[in-house]
Amino acid sequence: MSRVHGTKDFWIGALRAEGPAFAAAVAEAPPETPVLSCPGWTITDLTEHLGEVYRRVQIYVTANSTARPEGVEAGGRPPELTPLQFFQQGYDRLMATFDGLDPEAPAWNWAPQPKKAGFWPRRVAHETSVHRWDAQLAIAAGEPIEAKLAADGVSEILDTWLPAGKRKATGQWHGVVHLAAPDAGQDWYLRLRGEGVALLDTATILDHDDHHARVEVSGTASDLLLALMGRVSFDTLGVRGDRALLDGLRTG
Structure with a gap:
């Protein structure tokens, strides 16, 4: 990652x-x-x-x-x-x-x-x-938000907002999520465990069982950030897999 x-x-x-x-x-x-x-x-x-x-x-x-x-x-x-x-x-x-x-x-x-x-x-x-x-x-x-700035905004949500408990919804989520912003050359893997979230390096994922992402989301860095912040629907991005996990990522 x-x-x-x-x-x-x-x-x-x-x-x-x-x-x-x-x-x-x-x-x-x-x-x-x-x-x-x-x-x-x-x-x-x-x-x-x-x-x-x-x-x-x-x-x-x-x-x-x-x-x-x-x-x-x-x-x-x-x-x-x-x-x-x-x-x-x-x-x-x-x-x-x-x-x-x-x-x-x-x-x-x-x-x-x-x-x-x-x-x-x-x-x-x-x-x-x-x-x-x-x-x-x-x-x-x-x-759109400039790609490099938006990519850092995605990282901020994953390394700051979610670990601080600032989610839109309450619930329990389990599984690996893969976010990709090809325009910024960025990928993020994170593991959801109940209310917890951990950013993962690719090497770390391969050290765990069930390392395959349950949901993958791809789009511009701006659209990814705006979706995580609740401004646009994840339906505007490319989504494959268990969409329910995405409720555990929304903040804003």
């Missing part, structure tokens, strides 16, 4: 493209435009959400502590700012912070990863790219 190993510069570079693209899309849409990929949300809700993510991450990476900062829930959009201004203010501040960020500095996160600041540029890059896609879809202009 090969996975993209991003760097701070890679994720900041992605944010330099995805942030302005998000802003352009929401500026084009009337505030109450429904966001079809986020049922119940409007463009205003989506914009405020991403601005709030930036505000909180700014606190996490500047607190110089592995403990979750107190009072982080308090905040939200100040009344003197429009939703887009709130987004832009948060984006600009966070990008300036990320530029000088030491990835090894202590910083809280919710995942089973080391509590280091380097967690957050990756997380924010993927949060922004998927919500950029949401915003563009709302104005019928959705562009």
Whole structure:
């Protein structure tokens, strides 16, 4: 199994493209435009959400502590700012912070990863790219997520979201899943055991019984990521085998 190993510069570079693209899309849409990929949300809700993510991450990476900062829930959009201004203010501040960020500095996160600041540029890059896609879809202009970034987003779901228990559904799943993104030259094998999940190397799979994948999914890295995040159906990809296992991979 090969996975993209991003760097701070890679994720900041992605944010330099995805942030302005998000802003352009929401500026084009009337505030109450429904966001079809986020049922119940409007463009205003989506914009405020991403601005709030930036505000909180700014606190996490500047607190110089592995403990979750107190009072982080308090905040939200100040009344003197429009939703887009709130987004832009948060984006600009966070990008300036990320530029000088030491990835090894202590910083809280919710995942089973080391509590280091380097967690957050990756997380924010993927949060922004998927919500950029949401915003563009709302104005019928959705562009795929760039292949290398999307492949790293798939890896993030498998190595971060699922081990943290962030699934859409509850249940027990058992078997090996093979995901393939030929456009990014990436394959992922993972073993589901009840509520647990383990990423596997090909050599590791061959050391176990029942090593054959019970389901295989192939598509572009962007479509794989969007399917795992619940934005598109797995039916839009090539699926062979036990589709029920895919319910154990959805997050978002």
